Amino acid sequence: MAETGIEGTDEAREWIACPEDLDxxxxxxxxxxLDQRPISLRGxxxxxxxxxxxxxxxxxxxxxxxxxxxxxxxxxxRRRGExxxxxxxxxxxxxxxAAARFFVRTITRPGTLTLEVxxxxxxxxxIFRIVxxxxxxxxxxxxxxxxxxxxxxxxxxxxxxxxxxxxxxSAGERNAxxxxxxxxxxxxxxxxxxxxxxxxxxxxxxxxAPGAELILESTPDGVGGCFHEEWQKAGETGMxxxxxxxxxxxxxxxxxxxxxSLTEEERELMARHRLDGEQIGYRREIRANFRxxxxxxxxxxxxxxxxxxxxxxxxxxxxxxxxxxTTEPIEQRLNGELEVxxxxxxxKEYLVAVDPxxxxxxxxxxxxQVLEMETGLQCAEFAGHVGGLxxxxxxxxxxxxxxxxxxxxxxxxxxxxxxxxxxxxCGYRRIYRQGGQAGWLTTSVSRPAALGRLGAGLVEEPERxxxxxxxxxxxxxxxxxxxxxxxxxxxxxxxxxxxxIGLGARAELLGRGSR
Numbered sequence: 001m002a003e004t005g006i007e008g009t010d011e012a013r014e015w016i017a018c019p020e021d022l023d024x025x026x027x028x029x030x031x032x033x034l035d036q037r038p039i040s041l042r043g044x045x046x047x048x049x050x051x052x053x054x055x056x057x058x059x060x061x062x063x064x065x066x067x068x069x070x071x072x073x074x075x076x077x078r079r080r081g082e083x084x085x086x087x088x089x090x091x092x093x094x095x096x097x098a099a100a101r102f103f104v105r106t107i108t109r110p111g112t113l114t115l116e117v118x119x120x121x122x123x124x125x126x127i128f129r130i131v132x133x134x135x136x137x138x139x140x141x142x143x144x145x146x147x148x149x150x151x152x153x154x155x156x157x158x159x160x161x162x163x164x165x166x167x168x169x170s171a172g173e174r175n176a177x178x179x180x181x182x183x184x185x186x187x188x189x190x191x192x193x194x195x196x197x198x199x200x201x202x203x204x205x206x207x208x209a210p211g212a213e214l215i216l217e218s219t220p221d222g223v224g225g226c227f228h229e230e231w232q233k234a235g236e237t238g239m240x241x242x243x244x245x246x247x248x249x250x251x252x253x254x255x256x257x258x259x260x261s262l263t264e265e266e267r268e269l270m271a272r273h274r275l276d277g278e279q280i281g282y283r284r285e286i287r288a289n290f291r292x293x294x295x296x297x298x299x300x301x302x303x304x305x306x307x308x309x310x311x312x313x314x315x316x317x318x319x320x321x322x323x324x325x326t327t328e329p330i331e332q333r334l335n336g337e338l339e340v341x342x343x344x345x346x347x348k349e350y351l352v353a354v355d356p357x358x359x360x361x362x363x364x365x366x367x368x369q370v371l372e373m374e375t376g377l378q379c380a381e382f383a384g385h386v387g388g389l390x391x392x393x394x395x396x397x398x399x400x401x402x403x404x405x406x407x408x409x410x411x412x413x414x415x416x417x418x419x420x421x422x423x424x425x426c427g428y429r430r431i432y433r434q435g436g437q438a439g440w441l442t443t444s445v446s447r448p449a450a451l452g453r454l455g456a457g458l459v460e461e462p463e464r465x466x467x468x469x470x471x472x473x474x475x476x477x478x479x480x481x482x483x484x485x486x487x488x489x490x491x492x493x494x495x496x497x498x499x500x501i502g503l504g505a506r507a508e509l510l511g512r513g514s515r
Contacts, residue, residue, distance in 0.1 A: 024110075024146040024161055031108030044069075048077050050108075051100045056137040057130065060251070064137065072244040073097040081240040085230055086217040089246035089299045095188050096130055098215050102184040103134050105213070106164050107147055112183045116168040117176060117204060119189040124155070124170040127188065131157065131166055171197065177204045183212050191218040191227035197489055198226050214239075220296050220305040223316065224476020224491045228306055246286075246298040247279050254281035269300075311478040313485050314455050322462040323471050337384035338398075341466040342377060349373040350405035351432075351509070353440075353502030354395050355494050356414040358387050366391050366414075367494035369470075369502045370402055376457070376506060378466045383495055387414055392421035396428040408432040408505040410497075411439025432505050440501050450504035451485065454496070457503065470495040 022030065034047030041049050048069060055067040069077070072092045076084075086094055102114045116131075118124035135157060138147060150160045158165045169176045171193040177185075185208055187193075193200060201216075208214065216239070218227045234241045246252050256277030262270075266280050287294045299305035329339035344350065351371045357364040366387055370380035379402070386394060395418075399405040407428060409419050419439050422428050431438050440446075457464060458474065465471060476491040487493035 022142065022146070027108045027146055027162065028110055031105070031110075034105065034108065043078075045077060047101065047104050047108075051104050054138060055100050055103065055134050057096060057100075057133065064133070067096075067100055069097065070248075071250065072248045075244065075248070076242055077101075079240060079242060082211070082213055083237070083239040084213075084215045084242060085234050085239045086215065086242045086244070087231055087299065087302060087305070088217065088219060088242075088244040089249070090219050090297050092244050092246075092249055094217050094244065095127065095186075098186045098188070098217060099127060099130050100134070102186060102213075103131060103166065105184055106166050107159060107162060109183070110162050110164060112162075112164040113180060114164075114166045114184040114186075115177055115180065115182045115204070115207075116166075116186045116188065117200075118168065118170050119192040119194070121170045121172070123189065124168045128155065128168040131168065171195070171200055175203075176200060177207050180207045181209050182207045183209050185212060186215045187217065189218045190216050190230070191221035191225060193226065194489060198229075201226060201230075220299060222296070222312060222476065222478060222488060223306045224472065225488045228476075231302075231306075243299075243302050245273075245300050247273060247275055252282050252298075253278040254285050257281045257284065312475070313451065313477050313479060314474045315459050316475060318459045318462055319471050319474050322458070322465060323468060325463075326466060326468050326471070329466070334382070334384065338380065338382045339467065339469075340380045342372070342379040344379075344402045346403070348403060350379065350399075350402035351502055351506055352395055352399040352402065352405045352407050353498050353505060354391070354407070354409040354415075354418070355498040355501060356387060356391055356410060356418045357385070357494065358414055365492060365494040367498040368395050368398065369495070369498045370398065370405070371502045371506055373406075373506060373510070376461070376464050376503065378464060378470070378499070381467045381470060381495060381498075383469070388417060389421045389425060392418050392426050396422055396426040399428065399430070404430055406430055406432050406505070406509060408501060409439045410442055410501055411437070412442050415439055432509070440505055442497075442501070446504065447500075448485075450500035451496075453503045453507065454500045465499075467495065470499060 030050065034045060036046050037043060038046065052067050052069065056064050057067050059065050070093050072088070072094060076086065076094065076097065088094055099116065106112045106114045116127050118127055135143070135149065146161045147159055148161065150158050155169060156165060156167045172195060185204060187201065187204065190197060216227070216230055221227070231241070257280050259277065262280070269275060270280060286298050290297055295304050329341050331340040332338065351373055352368055353371065354368045355366065357366045365383040365385060368382040369378060371377065372379055380398070382394070382398065395407060399407045407422065407430060409415050409422065411419055422431065423438065432440060434441060473487065473491065473493055473496045476488040477485065477493055477496050478488050479485050
């Protein structure tokens, strides 16, 4: 950035030295040069210097002290853009820094609305305590002058003279951020947002004013989900990626390890990242305490931290290995909703497994998997927002194409109606039956058994699975807090369930003689 500001660096230096003397007009002029880096500030931006001069935080020792940017916060400031996504180890101070950065922008730019969105109500309250502390420890001249507040409740602070406000909400709140025009948006711990984070984030983005600044920030929480997808496509969407491994936090140290005890992996890590014995000692501690979650909570690279979820139902290493070897389908139909890898072969027997949904334009997909009976090879896959008669016509046509395949339709919920259409309106006769009743019934017994068969297949015969979309759903299929399993928030499991049903029905048909 240029050294000279709106009124020159000398005046900017005086403002930072005595910020309590600023009036509304001077604060507003300050707001125009926040991103400049005068030589006199030794690489810091004006906004960064002002934050460190004005703002106080609670230290880890429990007392209140001046904000001082740490290594991760300084690195963020050096590279940040208008749209940012931050992948980090735990307790790196990025939430505090985002709050501080946006607080300075709020109090120096008239008409600003800053919105912080936390993953839980408790987290939202904690962030707001940080912001309240910023306000409460401002110089009295500012608190009683241009930054006097007219309202400060559990979720909102208003600065009427600046026509500005700072709000904090939780992602679980209905209509979070809707109806607002936002200049600064910080989405904290996005990987752990409840409900449908994709929909929530889309609504928040719609509220952003032109030129607004965005920070998406989180520790990882397994593959799949809104945050993982945002990180993966950041290059396409123009977002600036920021990755902060645990060793950037200077507190993360322990007793130095004996050099003779170093493993080859530890020596390589030390050489690559210039770590010392105390940091390796700390690494051994977190691996002993966190076990399988150490790579997730204390990220070391941008890939393995996502793979470290302790909640995954399926073997992630097997899924990743298979993803690296998959090939593109030989044919796509229905705008890509139907993909074909292996066309029907004369004389071979097939099965079409269907997991029906309601057919609306949102929510779950209806999914179908085509399997070769003898080998269990995945031949084709469909997933789309269709239901009822339209779905019945689609899957019966697909089954007829694959040599009059067995048609296995889950009869729970929407499936009973689809089966009725299959038999009555479509006249298809080769329908899978259980106990004389058409369709597959998913129960507390059949569901885990079918998923277990899928999990075993991913490890023992991964070459049977062709679909990258199916494998992607397998990555984000997790153990849920209520003890069941299903798609991680913001993802789908329709292809997974159709495949599990198909494998379960295939095993049963082969056991009793498929014809």
